[in-house]
Amino acid sequence: MKRKPEAYVCPTCKKSVLAAVHRHKTLGVFVPVWGPGACQNRSCPEFRLDPAHKHSPAR
Numbered sequence: 001m002k003r004k005p006e007a008y009v010c011p012t013c014k015k016s017v018l019a020a021v022h023r024h025k026t027l028g029v030f031v032p033v034w035g036p037g038a039c040q041n042r043s044c045p046e047f048r049l050d051p052a053h054k055h056s057p058a059r
Contacts, residue, residue: 007019008036009036013044015040017037017040018036019035020036022035
């Protein structure tokens with residue numbers, strides 16, 4: 001099943017973001033979970049150079 005790239009949007013800048021796959025362990029087995037990837041818009045506050053690096057939310 002193909003996913004459309006515009007299926008997910010950045011909550012901050014409202015630009016489309018790519019889909020990313022993450023793992024979730026269920027009953028001892030890792031299953032894929034699809035969700036939004038990192039924002040690629042350089043002017044967005046949510047922009048990250050390394051999509052794997054998760055930053056803590058501002059408090």
